[in-house]
Structure formats: C-alpha cells, structure tokens
Amino acid sequence: MSKNIIEVEHLTRTFSIGDMTVRALRDVTLEVAGGDFVAIMGASGSGKSTLMNILGCLDRPTSGIYRLDGVEVNGLGRDQLAEIRNRKLGFVFQQFNLLPRTSALENVQLPLLYRDDAVPDARERAMQALAAVGLADRADHTPNQLSGGQQQRVAIARALVNDPQMVLADEPTGALDSRTSVEIMGILQRLNRERGITTVMVTHEPDIAEYANRQLYFRDGQILRDEKVARPREARREIALWDQRADRTADALSSATGLR
Amino acid sequence: MNLRKIASSTRIAFRALRVNKMRSALTMLGIIIGVAAVIAMVAVGSGAQERIRQQIASIGSNLIIVQAGSVTSSGLRMGAGNATTLTEDDVTAILRECDSTSLAAPVVRGGGQVVYGENNWGTQILGTTPDYLPIRDLRIAEGVGISDQDVEGAARVALLGKTVIDNLFAGEDPVGKILRIKNVPFSVAGRLVPKGQSPTGQDQDDVIIIPISAAKKKVLGASQANYAAVGSIMIQAHEGRTGDVEPQVSGLLRQRHHLQRNEDDDFTIRNMEEVFKAQESSAQVMSILLAAIASVSLIVGGIGIMNIMLVSVTERTKEIGLRQAVGAKTRDILGQFLIEAVTLSVAGGAAGIVTGVAASLLISYFADWSTVVSSGSIAVAFLFSALVGVSFGFYPARKAANMDPIEALHYE
Numbered sequence: 003m004s005k006n007i008i009e010v011e012h013l014t015r016t017f018s019i020g021d022m023t024v025r026a027l028r029d030v031t032l033e034v035a036g037g038d039f040v041a042i043m044g045a046s047g048s049g050k051s052t053l054m055n056i057l058g059c060l061d062r063p064t065s066g067i068y069r070l071d072g073v074e075v076n077g078l079g080r081d082q083l084a085e086i087r088n089r090k091l092g093f094v095f096q097q098f099n100l101l102p103r104t105s106a107l108e109n110v111q112l113p114l115l116y117r118d119d120a121v122p123d124a125r126e127r128a129m130q131a132l133a134a135v136g137l138a139d140r141a142d143h144t145p146n147q148l149s150g151g152q153q154q155r156v157a158i159a160r161a162l163v164n165d166p167q168m169v170l171a172d173e174p175t176g177a178l179d180s181r182t183s184v185e186i187m188g189i190l191q192r193l194n195r196e197r198g199i200t201t202v203m204v205t206h207e208p209d210i211a212e213y214a215n216r217q218l219y220f221r222d223g224q225i226l227r228d229e230k231v232a233r234p235r236e237a238r239r240e241i242a243l244w245d246q247r248a249d250r251t252a253d254a255l256s257s258a259t260g261l262r
Numbered sequence: 263m264n265l266r267k268i269a270s271s272t273r274i275a276f277r278a279l280r281v282n283k284m285r286s287a288l289t290m291l292g293i294i295i296g297v298a299a300v301i302a303m304v305a306v307g308s309g310a311q312e313r314i315r316q317q318i319a320s321i322g323s324n325l326i327i328v329q330a331g332s333v334t335s336s337g338l339r340m341g342a343g344n345a346t347t348l349t350e351d352d353v354t355a356i357l358r359e360c361d362s363t364s365l366a367a368p369v370v371r372g373g374g375q376v377v378y379g380e381n382n383w384g385t386q387i388l389g390t391t392p393d394y395l396p397i398r399d400l401r402i403a404e405g406v407g408i409s410d411q412d413v414e415g416a417a418r419v420a421l422l423g424k425t426v427i428d429n430l431f432a433g434e435d436p437v438g439k440i441l442r443i444k445n446v447p448f449s450v451a452g453r454l455v456p457k458g459q460s461p462t463g464q465d466q467d468d469v470i471i472i473p474i475s476a477a478k479k480k481v482l483g484a485s486q487a488n489y490a491a492v493g494s495i496m497i498q499a500h501e502g503r504t505g506d507v508e509p510q511v512s513g514l515l516r517q518r519h520h521l522q523r524n525e526d527d528d529f530t531i532r533n534m535e536e537v538f539k540a541q542e543s544s545a546q547v548m549s550i551l552l553a554a555i556a557s558v559s560l561i562v563g564g565i566g567i568m569n570i571m572l573v574s575v576t577e578r579t580k581e582i583g584l585r586q587a588v589g590a591k592t593r594d595i596l597g598q599f600l601i602e603a604v605t606l607s608v609a610g611g612a613a614g615i616v617t618g619v620a621a622s623l624l625i626s627y628f629a630d631w632s633t634v635v636s637s638g639s640i641a642v643a644f645l646f647s648a649l650v651g652v653s654f655g656f657y658p659a660r661k662a663a664n665m666d667p668i669e670a671l672h673y674e
C-alpha cells in the first residue's frame with residue numbers, strides 16, 4: 003500500500019455572511035492513498051467544492067489538520083501555498099478557465115512561468131503535455147478556436163505540465179456532452195494509471211463517478227459514505243468499442259447503398 | 263521578479279493593452295499631454311533664460327560701471343551722470359592702483375541730432391577712449407576703431423551702430439562718409455557689429471562712439487566746473503575678480519575725493535553681472551513655475567492610468583484567480599500589473615516627448631520665442647512618466663495581488 007498523499011483530520015470550514023454562519027464542512031476526516039482515483043459526489047451545497055478548495059491549497063480550513071504529501075499545510079503563508087499549488091498540484095475546472103486570446107501552448111506554459119527556477123525547455127515541455135492529451139496539432143489555436151472538449155484537454159495539459167503529484171478536478175465534465183465526457187475521463191484515467199498522478203474529482207453524474215476507484219458521498223458537509231468501486235469503468239475501452247460500432251455502421255451503410 | 267518573468271509580463275501587458283486599443287490610447291493621451299506640456303514649458307523657460315544669458319554676455323563680461331553722483335538711502339539718485347565728481351584722472355588712478363581691474367575707460371554721453379544728406383536721426387553720442395570697445399565687447403564690422411591718437415588730437419572720427427546706419431544711410435556703405443553730429447562734421451571710421459537689446463530692453467546699436475576729447479570740445483561740451491569730469495567709468499575686472507573691484511575702487515575714489523568717514527560716496531559702483539544675475543534667476547523661477555504647472559497635467563494623466571488599471575484589474579479578476587491557482591505569487595501579480603501601468607505611461611511618455619519637442623519648435627517658429635529643448639529635460643520627462651506609471655499603477659496592482667484566489671476564480 004502506497005503512502006497517503008492526503009491526510010485530513012477533523013476538518014471544518016464555516017463561512018459567516020452577516021450574522022449567519024454556514025458550516026460548509028463539519029468534521030471531515032479523510033485519507034487518500036497516493037495514486038488513487040477518488041470521485042466525490044453529493045447534492046449541491048453539500049461541501050464538495052469547499053473541500054476541493056482546501057485540498058487544493060486555495061482555501062484554509064477553519065479548524066482541523068490537512069497534511070499534503072506529509073506536509074502540514076495549515077500554517078503556510080500565501081506565497082508558500084502558491085508554491086505548493088505550482089509544484090505539486092494541477093487544477094481542472096468546470097469552465098476550463100483558459101486565458102482568452104492566448105494560444106493553447108502559452109496557456110499550458112503558464113504554470114512554468116511561475117516557477118522560481120528557470121525552465122529552459124518550457125516550450126518542449128508544454129508541447130509534450132499537449133501531445134499527452136492529443137492536441138499537439140492545436141498548439142497555436144486560441145481557446146475560441148477550440149471545442150469545449152479540446153479546451154478541457156488544454157486545461158488538463160496545463161495541470162500536467164509541472165509533473166504534479168495530484169490533479170484536482172471540480173466537475174471537469176460538467177460543461178461537456180457525454181461522449182466528450184468519456185474522452186476526458188479516458189485521459190484522466192490514463193494519467194492516473196501511467197503516471198501515478200493521484201486524482202480527486204467532483205462530479206454529480208453517477209456514471210462519471212464509476213470511472214474512479216473510490217467514491218465519497220457528501221451530505222451537509224460530512225462524508226456520508228466511502229466506497230471502493232469494485233470494477234471501475236474503462237473509458238478507453240468504451241471509446242474503442244464506440245468507434246468500432248461506428249465503423250461497422252458505416253460499413254453496413256456503405257455496403258447497403260453500394261457506395262465505397 | 264527575474265528577467266524571464268519581466269519579459270513575459272511585458273508581453274502579457276502589451277497583449278492586454280492591444281485588446282483595448284482605443285482605451286489604451288485615450289489613457290496614454292493624458293500622459294502624452296502632460297509630458298508634452300512639461301517639455302514645451304521647460305523649453306520656453308530655458309529659452310528665456312538663454313536669451314537673458316546672451317544679453318548679459320552682450321553688455322561685456324566682468325563689467326563694472328562707476329557713475330558720478332550717489333544713491334541716497336532713500337534710493338534717490340543725486341545728479342547721477344551730471345555730477346562732476348569723476349574725472350579722467352580717476353580712470354588713470356584706478357588702472358594704476360586697483361590690481362583687480364584690467365581695463366578702464368571714461369565715458370561722457372548725451373543725446374544729439376545726426377545728419378547725413380537728407381536724413382537725420384536723434385541718437386546717443388558717446389565719447390570715450392579705445393578701451394571702451396574691448397570692455398563692452400564691441401567689435402568693428404568694417405573700417406577701423408578709434409585710436410589713442412584720435413583721443414589725443416580730438417579727431418572728428420566716429421563709429422556707428424547699426425540702428426544709426428540703417429536710419430541715415432539707407433543701404434549706402436557709411437565707412438569714409440562725412441556726417442554731421444550736432445552740426446559738426448565727423449568722418450565715419452567704422453561700423454560696429456550689432457549687439458541687439460540690452461537686458462533692460464535698450465537698443466545697444468542706437469549709438470555713435472567718438473573720441474572723448476572730441477565729444478567734450480566739439481559736440482557735448484565739457485563741464486564748466488571741471489574740464490576733466492566724466493559721466494561714468496567703465497571697468498573690466500580681471501577674470502574671477504569682479505568681487506574685488508568694488509572695495510578697491512571705492513576705497514581709492516573716497517581717498518582721492520577726500521571724503522570723510524561720515525560722508526556718503528559721491529559715486530555709485532554697479533556690478534552689472536550681479537544686476538543681471540538677479541534677472542536670470544527670476545527667469546529661472548519662472549520656468550520652474552511653468553514646469554510645475556505643466557506637471558499637474560502629468561499627475562492628471564497618472565490618475566487616468568490608475569483609473570483604467572482599476573477597471574482592467576476588475577475585468578480580469580478571473581484571470582488573476584487562475585494565475586494564482588497555477589502558482590503566481592503576490593509579487594508576480596503585482597509585477598504584471600505594474601509593468602502594464604508602466605508600459606502605458608512610458609509609451610505615453612515617449613509619444614509626449616515627440617509631441618513636446620514638436621510643440622517647442624512650433625512655438626519658436628510661430629511665436630518667435632527662443633526655446634531650448636535640453637536632453638536633460640527629455641530624460642527627466644521620461645523618468646517622470648515611468649515614475650507616474652509605478653506610483654499610480656501601484657494601488658491597482660496591489661489590489662490585484664491581494665485578491666483571494668477562490669473569490670477571484672469564481673468572479674463573474
């Protein structure tokens with residue numbers, strides 16, 4: 003068993019709006035093993051994004067402990083957290099969040115820009131990341147020249163470019179159709195398996211959650227259920243099957259009409 | 263921020279500014295006007311200073327004037343110029359006794375009508391010795407000057423200023439011609455190089471110079487009381503010793519004039535350099551004032567930059583959140599927006615320098631004012647515009663850098 007990349011103990015997060023307090027997370031304790039693929043599910047407002055923000059070092063808990071890769075993150079300052087986000091984490095958002103009017107290549111290079119050490123082969127690394135998501139031929143395209151699925155793949159390449167230990171994806175398929183969603187899951191699964199990148203993903207689509215190895219169910223800021231997935235779905239096999247079926251249909255169609 | 267980040271931040275800044283070309287241009291306009299105004303105003307001010315400096319040089323360097331008569335404590339001149347207290351012997355004594363003086367020349371002057379052919383002209387007639395010319399830095403354009411022999415023999419020779427020539431000779435060459443000064447015939451020995459206006463606005467070319475002896479005997483007449491009396495003495499000090507002339511000459515003249523300790527001077531010594539230095543410094547104050555007023559518009563331009571940077575920061579909140587999420591530190595965001603503000607202000611500053619130089623040239627061409635654009639004022643304007651960018655860009659940039667990453671990411 004590999005060591006835990008995430009260790010969360012008695013985590014709470016409360017927001018106060020005026021004199022109302024919202025308890026978004028109440029006493030969450032959680033361990034995620036390195037290399038795992040976790041899906042977080044739950045109703046809207048149950049605290050999934052709040053947890054993701056804390057795991058992503060974008061937000062700090064009100065109380066409790068968060069250890070990322072053995073380092074207690076609670077006491078760190080703004081810029082130290084930025085450094086951790088830069089070097090250990092990758093983010094994938096529902097709305098892609100690419101810089102407009104900026105080429106895919108430059109978008110992917112962005113995290114390299116904020117490294118303290120110079121990256122002389124920044125271009126090559128960004129190109130490799132784009133190739134890993136199958137978009138090497140779109141390096142010069144700007145986001146408005148790409149489809150939603152392609153934009154999300156650029157975003158994944160950006161999350162990948164600094165060799166992160168963990169990718170955090172908050173509803174990565176929320177804005178995509180089902181076929182494209184499976185393609186995205188295929189990429190995330192491949193990166194998880196081939197590179198051992200721990201993946202934590204929020205989704206409210208049960209069939210998307212089935213691509214993960216483990217599922218967490220949230221309700222009212224607490225973990226309601228925590229289950230291993232006996233046989234995760236295989237996105238790439240499904241895509242291959244679809245393509246075969248489409249080919250066969252095309253073959254059938256063309257032989258029926260006598261056209262080739 | 264290292265060089266790599268500065269370079270890429272500059273690229274980002276240019277891209278951001280290109281997206282809103284019109285807005286960027288209008289924002290820069292404030293700086294353009296400010297810098298152009300500062301450069302043009304400084305050019306006008308230094309032009310005025312330069313003109314005064316030239317005028318000061320035109321009256322002769324290291325010049326000290328001793329006038330007969332005194333200034334009372336109330337500032338009233340007691341018969342200055344008419345008083346008979348200074349004599350030609352005083353001139354000789356000054357040259358002999360005062361080691362700070364290099365040249366000295368006695369001067370008598372008076373107004374008089376000059377006639378040549380059908381033309382006549384009222385001008386100033388100045389009787390003096392040959393040394394007057396080097397003291398006043400006067401040069402002969404054509405012909406010869408007056409000599410010691412001319413002074414000894416009271417020769418009727420004259421040197422003419424340009425204004426006199428223009429009014430009497432109408433294009434004719436005056437040298438060698440005979441004109442009548444107060445009805446006395448004089449031959450024109452030479453023509454003076456024009457000097458233009460004096461710092462007090464007098465036409466220094468409206469003058470006829472003749473030997474002092476001839477002036478006294480034949481034209482202006484000498485004092486009944488004392489034939490040797492002169493109206494004033496022009497002194498040129500040795501370089502760097504103008505300050506010593508006044509005490510030396512004053513002491514000598516008091517002694518020669520037998521003045522008691524409680525008696526006032528019967529002469530007035532004026533160091534012309536000091537008189538005009540005062541004018542020069544008032545012109546300097548003037549140009550500083552003009553530049554200060556102009557720099558107000560530069561500050562207004564800076565406020566324009568601050569305003570547009572605040573808008574830009576708000577518009578790009580989501581972008582800022584994303585940059586923070588992928589690891590941008592406080593100083594990265596701060597630097598990026600500072601560079602953007604400085605790019606605006608420096609580009610505006612460069613355009614303002616071009617505009618300001620052009621404006622200065624137009625002013626000197628159309629308004630006939632001398633303007634001097636110094637490389638110093640260009641450098642200062644450039645630095646100042648960069649400074650405006652940094653100082654007015656700082657608040658918006660800090661606002662961006664201090665944003666909360668989650669709020670910024672979810673900003674719509």
Ligand SMILES: Nc1ncnc2c1ncn2[C@@H]1O[C@H](COP(=O)(O)OP(=O)(O)O)[C@@H](O)[C@H]1O
Nearest residue numbers: 017019024026045046047048049050051052053
């Ligand atoms: N910045 C915030 N300020 C106030 N309340 C918040 C804030 N962020 C989240 N909440 C509240 O915390 C609860 C959990 O939100 P969230 O984690 O976004 O839910 P989910 O992602 O599961 O839909 C909700 O009730 C939400 O209104």
Ligand SMILES: [Mg+2]
Nearest residue numbers: 050051052172
């Ligand atoms: Mg959410």
